[in-house]
Amino acid sequence: MSPRKNDNAPQRESDSPSAAPEPDHSGTAAPGTEPGGDRSGAAQDHTGTAPAPAPDETGTAAARADDPSPTHVSPAAARVAALRRVAEAGRRWRVGQLACCAALLAVALTAGSIAVGAARDSRPVAVAAPAAVSPALLGSGDLNAGIAALQAHLRAQPRDFGSWATLGLAYVEQARTQGDPSRYPQAEQAFTRSLALAPDNDPALAGRAALAAARHDFKNALVHADRALKQNPYSERALCSRIDALVELGRYDDAQKAADLADARHPGVPVFTRYAYVHELRGDVATARRVLQQALDTATSPGDVAYVSSQLGQLAWNQGDDKSALDYYARALGADENYLPALEGRARAQAASGDRAAAITGMENVVSRYPLPGPLVELGELYEARGAEGDRAKAGDQYALVDAWIALARANGVDADLDTALAAAEHGDAKAALRAARAEWARRHTVHTADALAWALHVNGQDTEALALAREATATGYRNASFLYHRGMIERATGHAKDARTHLAAALKLNPGFSPLGARAARDALKSLEAAR
Numbered sequence: 001m002s003p004r005k006n007d008n009a010p011q012r013e014s015d016s017p018s019a020a021p022e023p024d025h026s027g028t029a030a031p032g033t034e035p036g037g038d039r040s041g042a043a044q045d046h047t048g049t050a051p052a053p054a055p056d057e058t059g060t061a062a063a064r065a066d067d068p069s070p071t072h073v074s075p076a077a078a079r080v081a082a083l084r085r086v087a088e089a090g091r092r093w094r095v096g097q098l099a100c101c102a103a104l105l106a107v108a109l110t111a112g113s114i115a116v117g118a119a120r121d122s123r124p125v126a127v128a129a130p131a132a133v134s135p136a137l138l139g140s141g142d143l144n145a146g147i148a149a150l151q152a153h154l155r156a157q158p159r160d161f162g163s164w165a166t167l168g169l170a171y172v173e174q175a176r177t178q179g180d181p182s183r184y185p186q187a188e189q190a191f192t193r194s195l196a197l198a199p200d201n202d203p204a205l206a207g208r209a210a211l212a213a214a215r216h217d218f219k220n221a222l223v224h225a226d227r228a229l230k231q232n233p234y235s236e237r238a239l240c241s242r243i244d245a246l247v248e249l250g251r252y253d254d255a256q257k258a259a260d261l262a263d264a265r266h267p268g269v270p271v272f273t274r275y276a277y278v279h280e281l282r283g284d285v286a287t288a289r290r291v292l293q294q295a296l297d298t299a300t301s302p303g304d305v306a307y308v309s310s311q312l313g314q315l316a317w318n319q320g321d322d323k324s325a326l327d328y329y330a331r332a333l334g335a336d337e338n339y340l341p342a343l344e345g346r347a348r349a350q351a352a353s354g355d356r357a358a359a360i361t362g363m364e365n366v367v368s369r370y371p372l373p374g375p376l377v378e379l380g381e382l383y384e385a386r387g388a389e390g391d392r393a394k395a396g397d398q399y400a401l402v403d404a405w406i407a408l409a410r411a412n413g414v415d416a417d418l419d420t421a422l423a424a425a426e427h428g429d430a431k432a433a434l435r436a437a438r439a440e441w442a443r444r445h446t447v448h449t450a451d452a453l454a455w456a457l458h459v460n461g462q463d464t465e466a467l468a469l470a471r472e473a474t475a476t477g478y479r480n481a482s483f484l485y486h487r488g489m490i491e492r493a494t495g496h497a498k499d500a501r502t503h504l505a506a507a508l509k510l511n512p513g514f515s516p517l518g519a520r521a522a523r524d525a526l527k528s529l530e531a532a533r
Helices: 076-093 098-110 135-139 143-156 161-178 183-197 202-214 218-231 236-248 252-265 269-281 285-298 302-318 322-335 340-352 356-369 373-386 391-411 417-427 430-443 447-459 463-473 481-493 497-510 518-531
Strands: none
Touching (some): 236 252, 236 269, 269 285, 322 340, 356 373, 373 417, 430 447, 463 481, 481 518, 497 518
16 A cells, blocks of 8 residues: 555546636636436538537527536626525525526526537637647646637647546536536537547546546446546546545445555545545545545645645544634635635634534635535524524525526436435435435445434434344444444434434544534433433
8 A cells, every 4th residue: 555545635636636716707718526417329421520509498599518617707797696685595495496596596597508519608719829738737726718819729720639528527627626517518519529539548538437427427437437547547537537436436445446456556636635535434434534634745836735735634524623613714815815715614613613603604615606405504594503694585586596406416427316215304305305315325325424314314203114224234344423423313213212212322422512513402302312211
């Protein structure tokens, strides 16, 4: 084992983490982060160029599919205003008008641009020479500038298959860092274009693996990663996507072997962070922390420093060490003041340490720019926990936005069942949560899907079935306070009072601030159980 592979961070969807740029006001493609529907399956003609797509729902005709420049007419102010309209709609029509909410959110995030070549970039871009753009540019910290350069290059050299693959990866990275699912179908079309020009080129195959993983299509992520590795056994991106896919399919032993192989073939920050996460899932926090710390010691770019520091912050917060978590998030933000995971993690750590006001301000900042399910739910719960006048309505707005985001994600080809199950079980339709959790469990058996299904069964009163799954969720040794809390509450409901006391106490000992509402419920339940002894 390489001494450097001691990093413990949840899987990353990009091999070269770049700063999450602010929304671009210049006409460059807007970024995205979660699912994106694949509309790139149109047949290629003999030249390898896809036919022009039909006009989209907004009535704007899309440009040719080989045009690398998607429309971007959604600056930050318009995005935030549209989100607020979604929230207001959600408050009035909570269920019946969800489709309308999703449509508003889609317009806010994408301005109707779904195809790779939705209209050409209206801003002229000077290109010194038609040389290929290096993928390293995308990790340099200015992702939008890198994409603009790629778009300009591909307008001049449309048969450069390597740059098409790089552009596809850039769109995946935009989706990951900036929360716009519409970038996924654009990435798919870029990869399709690359493979039409050069069948089986490993950058495009590895890019498709990363895209499938981002869409939570982990079976196909594994297929594409294996195809890429047949062409290039040392592809860092394919090696990392293979680990991601195996982890998310619940094949933890195979994931460990894949991490060992990746470390032998291409050691570096992307591999180290995945290696660490595999160990964390097995409860080996010490190894995970050591690997991440070594990864941080070797990190040189601001993007890598921000990424690894944030993973160390997340690991510390998971173990209830709020002070260390805040220190790591401060280091991440020192490297990149706009790095979204660090901003979100800092707000969670502030909430856990008792600084609710700062936590709310911080999380409001996050969701105003990147309205993803996790921070939206967290902000809603922070409002509920504060309980000031109007806070319940504010919380409801956040939960309505979760529903809207899920609808948009599904429209863009992302499997959002796990997000649905987790959010709806706590703050939505319990039956919908159970349907989604069962669907996700049918696709993959992981500790996270076991926990989600257990909790969805619990809120639907099916605690006997839930208990076995709650036990499975904690069987690997993964130290997660929410999992322990869910297990304890299910044990309480099934009459296993002693076990319930054990696991509720363990959850609060591990991370007393694991959830604004869940931690309070755990304390109340534990008091009740102690009083009944």
